[in-house]
Amino acid sequence: MRVTVMIPTQRRLGGLAVAARSVFAQVGVDFARLELVVVDNDQTPSAQATVAELTGEAPFPVHYVHEPRPGVAHARNAGMAAARGELIAFLDDDEEAPAGWLAALLAAQARYQADVVFGPVRARAPASVTRHRDYLERFFSREGPAEAGVIDHYYGCGDSLLRRAALPDPVAPFAVERNHIGGEDDMLFGHMRAGGARFAWEPAAWVWEDPVPDRLSLDYTIRRAFAYGQGPSAHCAAASPPDRLGVARWMAVGVVQSALFGLVAGFKWLTRAGDRADWLDRAARGLGKTLWWGPFKIQFYGRTAS
Structure with a gap:
């Protein structure tokens, strides 16, 4: 099977070079079946x-794709095409993969017949x-089970391996309505899980992340x-039909979490506790469950103007 490594990037030339060179240094994979696609958003x-x-410098083909339309979903879909x-x-442009990363992902996909690893x-x-x-290092990290195996949940797209045939749309699977706020990968994986997709976790397929x-x-x-x-x-x-009961349930959970965790965060801040940022984080996530619609959405991607 031919394997594509994709790196979407936007004005992070140093990080892009680190990420790409870490792909060139992979071991235990057949370079004759490998290609790198870099999407410049x-x-x-x-x-x-x-x-x-x-x-x-590359030991296998490298393809450059220029996607001028701003947005993370546009970038990923252009790469898929x-x-x-x-x-x-998928490898992000602020990540660096150890030499055995790709081989570990591929081995897990074959072992568990996974649609996503x-x-x-x-x-x-x-x-x-x-x-x-x-707190900051934990925030930008991804932790999971100590052992490899099939899992019933999903993570983000960075450091993942997808089986194209399992995607609902093999060419443009990422929702463009999430271009500027993110979560296009969560939406895709949520649809895949609802359709019976098989997810796996491989702790040996880890990467470094260097946040900007x-x-x-x-x-x-x-x-x-x-x-x-x-x-x-x-x-x-966004479900079809909309799950209004689910919306109400999550909003109610958010009210409780934001109030409870907010009180704890306030106390921790007054006492200068070492974990005060963690509690503020929890309160913010609770508030997001309650205030989730249009005016409260925050744009994180697609700002490409000079």
């Missing part, structure tokens, strides 16, 4: 020269980050936590 082709340079692989592995993400903040460092500096702050993570909290309510509302 900038209005101008700002990554083109970097990809051309990387192509000269260009990819020739039957299996698609997920792996852990280990965030690392630079030494200059001292305030709330532990402007995200290593509570200003970003608490807003992002709020948006994550909106997910369950928004997914119920």
Whole structure:
């Protein structure tokens, strides 16, 4: 089976180079069946020269795709349209894969006959980050079971392997209405789970994540936590037909969580407790479940204007 590794990117040339070179250094995979697709989601082709340079180092074909329409779903769909692989592995442009990453994903997919395989993400903040460092590294990390196996839930698209034939749309599976707020991968995997898709977890398929500096702050993570909290309510509302009972249930859960965790967060902040950011995060996720519709949606992607 042909395998595509896809890296969507937007104005992160240094991170893109690190991610791509980590793919070139993979071991235990057949390079004759492998290709790399880089999707440049900038209005101008700002990554083109970097990809051309990387192509000269690559031990397998590298394809450059310019998708000027801003939005994470547009970028992923453009990459899917260009990819020739039957299996698609996603790596973000702020991630670095150890040498055995792809082989571990492929082995897990074959072992469990999985439609999607997920792996852990280990965030690392630079030494200059001292305030709330532990919380920030946990926020950008992905943890899961200690053992590999079939799971009944799903994670995000970064560090995952998808079987194209299992997708509801093999060319453009990501919902464009999520272009600017994110969650296009959650929507896809939610639809796949409802359709009986098989998910697996492989702890050996882990990657490093190096968050960009402007995200290593509570200003970003608490807003992002709020948006994550909106997910369950928004997914119920987007169901066909809409799951109004589910929306009401999640909104009620959000009211309780935001009130309870907010009180704890306030006390922790007054006492300067070391875990105060964690409780503020929980309160924000609860509030997101309650305030999930249009005016409260936050744009995180697609800002490509100079």
